[in-house]
Amino acid sequence: MGEPLLEVIDLRVHFETDDGLVKAVDGISYTVERGETLGIVGESGSGKSVSSLTVMGLTRARNARISGTVRFDGQDLLTASDEEMRAIRGDDVAMIFQDPLSSLHPFYKVGKQIAEAVRAHREVSKAQAWDRAVEMLGLVGIPEPRRRAESYPHEFSGGMRQRAMIAMALANDPKLLIADEPTTALDVTVQAQILELIERLQSEFDTAVVVITHDLGVVAEMADEIAVMYAGRIVEKANADTIFAAPEHPYTWGLLSSIPRLDSPRGEELVPISGRPPSLINLPGGCSFHPRCPYVREAHKRVDPTLDEVPADPNHLVACLLAPEVRRQLWSELRTGVAPDEARKDVMTEEEVA
Amino acid sequence: MTDVAQPSGDTIMEVRDLVKHFPIRAGFLQRQVGAVQAVDGVSFDVIRGETLGLVGESGCGKSTTARLLLRLMAPTAGSIRFDGREIAHIKGSELKALRRDMQMIFQDPYSSLNPRKTVGSIIADPFVIHRMNPEGGRKRAVQELMDTVGLNPEHYNRYPHEFSGGQRQRIGVARALALKPKVIVADEPVSALDVSIQAQVLNLLRDLQRDLGLTLIFIAHDLSVVRHMCDRVAVMYLGKIYELATSEQLYAHPRMPYTGALMSAVPVPDPRLAAAKKRQLLSGDVPSPTNPPPGCRFHTRCWKAQEVCREEDPPLEIKEGGNVAACHFPLTDAEVLERVPTARNVTG
Numbered sequence: 164m165g166e167p168l169l170e171v172i173d174l175r176v177h178f179e180t181d182d183g184l185v186k187a188v189d190g191i192s193y194t195v196e197r198g199e200t201l202g203i204v205g206e207s208g209s210g211k212s213v214s215s216l217t218v219m220g221l222t223r224a225r226n227a228r229i230s231g232t233v234r235f236d237g238q239d240l241l242t243a244s245d246e247e248m249r250a251i252r253g254d255d256v257a258m259i260f261q262d263p264l265s266s267l268h269p270f271y272k273v274g275k276q277i278a279e280a281v282r283a284h285r286e287v288s289k290a291q292a293w294d295r296a297v298e299m300l301g302l303v304g305i306p307e308p309r310r311r312a313e314s315y316p317h318e319f320s321g322g323m324r325q326r327a328m329i330a331m332a333l334a335n336d337p338k339l340l341i342a343d344e345p346t347t348a349l350d351v352t353v354q355a356q357i358l359e360l361i362e363r364l365q366s367e368f369d370t371a372v373v374v375i376t377h378d379l380g381v382v383a384e385m386a387d388e389i390a391v392m393y394a395g396r397i398v399e400k401a402n403a404d405t406i407f408a409a410p411e412h413p414y415t416w417g418l419l420s421s422i423p424r425l426d427s428p429r430g431e432e433l434v435p436i437s438g439r440p441p442s443l444i445n446l447p448g449g450c451s452f453h454p455r456c457p458y459v460r461e462a463h464k465r466v467d468p469t470l471d472e473v474p475a476d477p478n479h480l481v482a483c484l485l486a487p488e489v490r491r492q493l494w495s496e497l498r499t500g501v502a503p504d505e506a507r508k509d510v511m512t513e514e515e516v517a
Numbered sequence: 518m519t520d521v522a523q524p525s526g527d528t529i530m531e532v533r534d535l536v537k538h539f540p541i542r543a544g545f546l547q548r549q550v551g552a553v554q555a556v557d558g559v560s561f562d563v564i565r566g567e568t569l570g571l572v573g574e575s576g577c578g579k580s581t582t583a584r585l586l587l588r589l590m591a592p593t594a595g596s597i598r599f600d601g602r603e604i605a606h607i608k609g610s611e612l613k614a615l616r617r618d619m620q621m622i623f624q625d626p627y628s629s630l631n632p633r634k635t636v637g638s639i640i641a642d643p644f645v646i647h648r649m650n651p652e653g654g655r656k657r658a659v660q661e662l663m664d665t666v667g668l669n670p671e672h673y674n675r676y677p678h679e680f681s682g683g684q685r686q687r688i689g690v691a692r693a694l695a696l697k698p699k700v701i702v703a704d705e706p707v708s709a710l711d712v713s714i715q716a717q718v719l720n721l722l723r724d725l726q727r728d729l730g731l732t733l734i735f736i737a738h739d740l741s742v743v744r745h746m747c748d749r750v751a752v753m754y755l756g757k758i759y760e761l762a763t764s765e766q767l768y769a770h771p772r773m774p775y776t777g778a779l780m781s782a783v784p785v786p787d788p789r790l791a792a793a794k795k796r797q798l799l800s801g802d803v804p805s806p807t808n809p810p811p812g813c814r815f816h817t818r819c820w821k822a823q824e825v826c827r828e829e830d831p832p833l834e835i836k837e838g839g840n841v842a843a844c845h846f847p848l849t850d851a852e853v854l855e856r857v858p859t860a861r862n863v864t865g
Binding site for chain 2: 206207306320321322323350351352353354355356358359377378379380381383384403404407417418419421422423424425426429432433434435436439440
């Protein structure tokens with residue numbers, strides 16, 4: 164298999180603010196292989212966006228403290244100079260942002276903006292770059308690309324702008340595409356078009372994709388591997404099938420049972436996760452999920468869990484202090500519709516006896 | 518058309534041929550050169566105590582319809598009967614009195630609350646506006662409302678910024694409930710909230726609706742949320758209703774290809790089902806409502822469209838299974854199952 168395309172080891176991004184140190188990302192590690200898709204799932208404030216912005220070298224603010232290693236294709240991105248980063252960004256690594264309107268310049272024609280991205284990294288004439296822009300617009304399914312390249316961003320609909328963003332991101336055949344909530348601002352029908360497009364282009368160019376989203380449906384459709392983030396850390400990581408079929412972390416269970424889904428019987432009660440995400444300045448001690456966890460024990464408020472392998476599956480990592488047998492029993496009860504409180508009663512008594 | 522929009526049960530609202538066109542003016546004399554046909558002939562009934570969903574892509578007219586129902590704007594044509602009374606063109610004090618019976622919950626819990634007012638006075642506002650003094654005083658009434666929606670009544674004197682998104686949305690719900698309205702319109706009430714918080718607000722709305730016997734008109738673009746919340750669902754496209762059915766029926770047997778495509782597009786949080794699905798993609802975007810296509814408005818994006826679809830606008834009529842749909846070539850169950858694997862589970 165060789166070296167992974169992207170290797171992130173123990174990445175920490177802390178911001179110093181007047182209110183205190185914000186631990187936006189607090190020791191995360193993951194790898195992405197060529198052509199593979201990693202999904203990073205989490206709520207707002209879980210650190211999912213900051214972690215990927217750091218990979219792109221976009222969090223180098225004066226108040227940011229960054230440590231760890233980000234190795235891309237053999238090169239360490241955290242120690243790379245700004246100039247080196249500029250050469251990589253937009254060329255080998257490209258990014259799609261959530262809001263396509265604010266990511267495109269309103270004064271310049273769409274075609275020109277894409278051509279500029281090409282000319283920033285390739286020694287080509289303006290005419291060649293323009294042709295490449297038109298080609299890319301056609302590739303992402305914009306009708307009459309030669310004419311539409313002359314349009315301004317405000318003349319495009321939301322879905323078309325997102326396509327233009329993707330065209331720009333892919334114009335230099337990147338090895339890695341980071342998509343931060345690529346479809347959140349779009350209608351479902353357009354979302355489906357964009358997901359299909361990313362998948363198609365990925366299989367054509369063997370691009371690796373990191374997709375960051377809060378939508379479990381989107382990662383289920385796209386990702387090979389999924390990392391679930393909570394309060395700046397990865398709390399669970401496994402391949403997509405496992406995350407949905409045999410999740411091990413109470414937060415993942417909470418996410419899965421709090422969304423209404425089309426494939427479950429109607430009228431099924433939603434089980435929300437109580438409370439709200441913690442402040443990143445003042446994280447709860449011990450397991451940072453403990454104030455919201457229905458299965459919390461006294462000890463969990465003091466001990467910090469580590470991301471460990473699940474006994475039966477070395478590719479499945481989870482950071483939870485509950486014993487593996489207890490977790491398995493809880494999930495088997497939860498999936499048959501037992502409420503968290505009921506499920507807890509069963510295991511709590513058992514463990515207290517032991 | 519009128520007959521098929523008429524379900525059984527005690528109707529609280531009857532909407533007939535509702536039209537809202539926004540004029541486009543241009544030139545020195547500001548002459549009208551066209552119109553955005555936001556809502557173009559919509560008819561349906563709302564049954565007392567039900568949750569009626571309105572779904573569709575952005576620009577389909579669902580929010581405009583809701584604003585017309587609440588009479589936040591006046592319709593261009595058509596009739597709205599509320600509790601047997603025509604309200605499409607009432608004005609002044611009559612309109613103000615109507616507001617007591619109809620309230621709204623907004624999408625954005627940040628911009629819909631005045632940051633300079635305490636939560637107590639935000640929730641008490643409806644009492645002030647309508648010069649009402651509930652039994653036991655306004656403060657007590659407000660604290661009872663806060664308790665109903667799951668807010669701590671002691672936080673009466675706090676400001677909106679001290680609350681999280683989910684809690685702010687609860688404040689919005691409490692304000693909507695203050696006057697004990699008969700109908701509440703919720704326009705995308707959870708789309709600005711985090712996943713784990715969404716469920717809290719959805720459960721709250723559902724419990725309140727059950728306990729207080731509210732009639733809820735629920736607008737959302739998320740089809741899974743709509744299915745979870747609504748008894749009946751109307752699917753809108755370019756200012757018209759193209760399908761209307763009970764949730765059970767609609768999600769198991771969509772008849773209109775547009776409904777099928779919407780459902781097929783919803784990402785399923787199950788990798789195995791997702792892999793088995795034949796995603797029904799719609800090409801392009803919704804056409805402009807200034808100049809909607811002739812015939813069936815969906816024909817430009819429909820994979821089943823034939824010559825007749827380009828010429829004749831299909832009427833809303835009862836199709837196989839009881840759905841009311843407007844389509845010349847409705848979907849068969851086999852076509853549905855191929856594209857919407859989740860429909861199978863729904864039927865079971």
